[in-house]
Amino acid sequence: MASSGSAGLLHRSPRLRLGLLLGPPMLWLGVLYLGSLAALFITSLWTVDAFGAGIQRTWTLENFRTLFTLDVYRTITFRTLLTAVAVTVIDGLVAVPVALFMAKVASPRWQRILVILVLTPLWASYLVKAYAWRGMFSTGGPLDSVGLSPGYGLSATIVTLAYLWLPYMVLPMYAGLERLPDSLLEASADLGAGTWTTMRRVVLPVLFPAAVAGSIFTFSLTLGDYIAVKIVGGTNQLLGNVVYDSFLTGNNMPFAATVSLIPVVVMLAYLTAVRRTGALENL
Amino acid sequence: MRLSPLTRALLGAFTALALVFVYLPLSLVLLNSFNTSRAFAWPPPGLTTRWWSQAWSSDGARSAIVVSLEVAAIATVVALVLGTMAAMALHRFRFFGRDTVSLLIILPIALPGVVTGIALANAFTTMLGLELGFLTVVVSHATFCIVTVFNNAIARMRRLGTTLEDASADLGAGTFTTFRLVTLPMLRSALLAGGLLSFALSFDEIIVTTFTAGSGVTTLPIWIYQNLFRPNQAPVVNVVAAALIVLSILPIWLAQRLAGTDESVAAAR
Numbered sequence: 001m002a003s004s005g006s007a008g009l010l011h012r013s014p015r016l017r018l019g020l021l022l023g024p025p026m027l028w029l030g031v032l033y034l035g036s037l038a039a040l041f042i043t044s045l046w047t048v049d050a051f052g053a054g055i056q057r058t059w060t061l062e063n064f065r066t067l068f069t070l071d072v073y074r075t076i077t078f079r080t081l082l083t084a085v086a087v088t089v090i091d092g093l094v095a096v097p098v099a100l101f102m103a104k105v106a107s108p109r110w111q112r113i114l115v116i117l118v119l120t121p122l123w124a125s126y127l128v129k130a131y132a133w134r135g136m137f138s139t140g141g142p143l144d145s146v147g148l149s150p151g152y153g154l155s156a157t158i159v160t161l162a163y164l165w166l167p168y169m170v171l172p173m174y175a176g177l178e179r180l181p182d183s184l185l186e187a188s189a190d191l192g193a194g195t196w197t198t199m200r201r202v203v204l205p206v207l208f209p210a211a212v213a214g215s216i217f218t219f220s221l222t223l224g225d226y227i228a229v230k231i232v233g234g235t236n237q238l239l240g241n242v243v244y245d246s247f248l249t250g251n252n253m254p255f256a257a258t259v260s261l262i263p264v265v266v267m268l269a270y271l272t273a274v275r276r277t278g279a280l281e282n283l
Numbered sequence: 284m285r286l287s288p289l290t291r292a293l294l295g296a297f298t299a300l301a302l303v304f305v306y307l308p309l310s311l312v313l314l315n316s317f318n319t320s321r322a323f324a325w326p327p328p329g330l331t332t333r334w335w336s337q338a339w340s341s342d343g344a345r346s347a348i349v350v351s352l353e354v355a356a357i358a359t360v361v362a363l364v365l366g367t368m369a370a371m372a373l374h375r376f377r378f379f380g381r382d383t384v385s386l387l388i389i390l391p392i393a394l395p396g397v398v399t400g401i402a403l404a405n406a407f408t409t410m411l412g413l414e415l416g417f418l419t420v421v422v423s424h425a426t427f428c429i430v431t432v433f434n435n436a437i438a439r440m441r442r443l444g445t446t447l448e449d450a451s452a453d454l455g456a457g458t459f460t461t462f463r464l465v466t467l468p469m470l471r472s473a474l475l476a477g478g479l480l481s482f483a484l485s486f487d488e489i490i491v492t493t494f495t496a497g498s499g500v501t502t503l504p505i506w507i508y509q510n511l512f513r514p515n516q517a518p519v520v521n522v523v524a525a526a527l528i529v530l531s532i533l534p535i536w537l538a539q540r541l542a543g544t545d546e547s548v549a550a551a552r
Binding site for chain 1: 286287290291293294295297298301302304305306307308309311312315323324325326364365366368369371372375376378384386387388390391392393394395396397398399401402403404405406408409410422425426429458483487488489490493494504507508511520521524527528531532534535
């Protein structure tokens with residue numbers, strides 16, 4: 001029974017087995033998804049005709065010229081990168097003590113509870129959380145009534161985004177620290193290292209790849225967001241807004257495609273840079 | 284390293300503060316769903332359950348929930364099949380380009396949402412000449428859901444190794460028999476956890492959805508977003524938001540029951 005028919009053939013030929021296993025996911029991700037990214041690049045080299053009648057499939061660098069010469073796009077690009085960096089730094093600074101407490105101080109029972117407490121907001125709707133901050137920052141709202149609200153604007157956007165992506169930074173750090181055996185920390189102390197030396201030479205090497213893994217999410221999610229900034233950002237625009245507005249209201253797919261290549265380039269550069277840290281294995 | 288009692292206390296205090304920061308806005312949404320003031324006056328002038336009954340009979344919210352459930356269910360099934368296949372291929376075989384394949388699997392979540400959204404929308408409309416609608420939303424959602432199933436499945440496979448499958452093959456079981464009787468039971472709870480996460484991810488997604496849904500498909504997040512800035516709909520939207528917060532406890536509780544804490548950490552990524 002075991003060697004009958006196709007199962008037998010599969011059993012004898014590992015290459016066939018690999019091909020059949022890998023084929024469908026690669027068709028989906030390699031052809032459909034990568035193909036779409038390639039098509040995005042091709043579309044960025046096209047243009048729309050002046051009357052908005054549709055896409056003109058003639059090769060031109062017009063979109064790139066607009067993108068690089070108009071000041072407004074440079075401002076928005078820098079604002080977006082700055083927001084992404086600020087969000088990543090804030091999340092990193094908040095996540096280290098929290099992850100350290102969860103993994104190395106809390107009792108096993110509390111550890112479980114804390115993991116659940118950190119995870120639960122991840123399951124709560126993204127829009128709900130952004131919207132919750134709209135309530136927090138509103139004029140006459142809870143923060144304003146104690147004089148702490150910056151109002152809708154860029155700082156409100158940074159706080160909201162940092163809030164939204166915080167679990168993505170805490171979890172890899174916690175997972176990394178949790179795998180670090182306590183005996184290693186004790187050994188370091190027994191060998192005469194002070195707390196700071198141990199932190200620097202034992203804890204940090206574990207924390208760093210985890211932080212990089214987390215930062216891929218905080219960075220990429222911020223670069224790709226245009227909704228939170230619409231909810232709490234006032235009149236500020238990020239790259240995502242330009243992409244979405246060109247796509248929908250401007251009906252200019254080629255220009256939207258051109259703008260969306262900026263986050264692609266930034267993320268690919270980032271992924272290439274961090275590939276060596278082993279962070280990608282931590283995702 | 285032995286953390287001094289003071290350091291421990293400080294770390295604890297900071298963690299508590301961070302959790303307050305995490306839960307404060309969510310509690311505000313819950314509280315405001317009972318706020319008698321339509322404009323969410325602070326502090327609430329009074330409490331009422333009126334908005335909850337209004338939301339319950341909101342047709343727009345109801346049909347949006349149905350659409351979201353359908354999209355999430357189909358996308359999750361696709362992700363379960365493709366994610367498991369990819370995990371088995373990467374776990375059992377060493378081949379040229381293996382690293383590139385694993386990078387390709389995480390790419391849809393490593394690249395920003397607007398990029399995935401516009402790339403797929405552009406491919407569907409400009410290149411393939413498709414009309415944006417239900418199908419394009421499902422295909423897009425499945426694309427970024429594959430990685431969650433893949434992560435859960437491969438984490439379980441790495442932990443359990445290949446010895447049981449090898450033993451099954453040695454005892455004469457064919458490829459399909461081994462999969463049905465050994466691999467699948469081994470993976471069951473990991474796949475449930477991954478599928479659950481994939482479902483939640485799809486149910487909640489808005490950025491890719493706004494690009495690929497066209498005007499005909501209204502998922503729950505799109506409905507919330509459309510009504511967010513309409514003053515007379517605000518209390519109903521707020522109730523839906525509050526209900527989603529309460530319901531979010533359900534999948535996390537299930538995931539905890541299905542897999543250990545370690546794997547629910549992995550599942551969340």
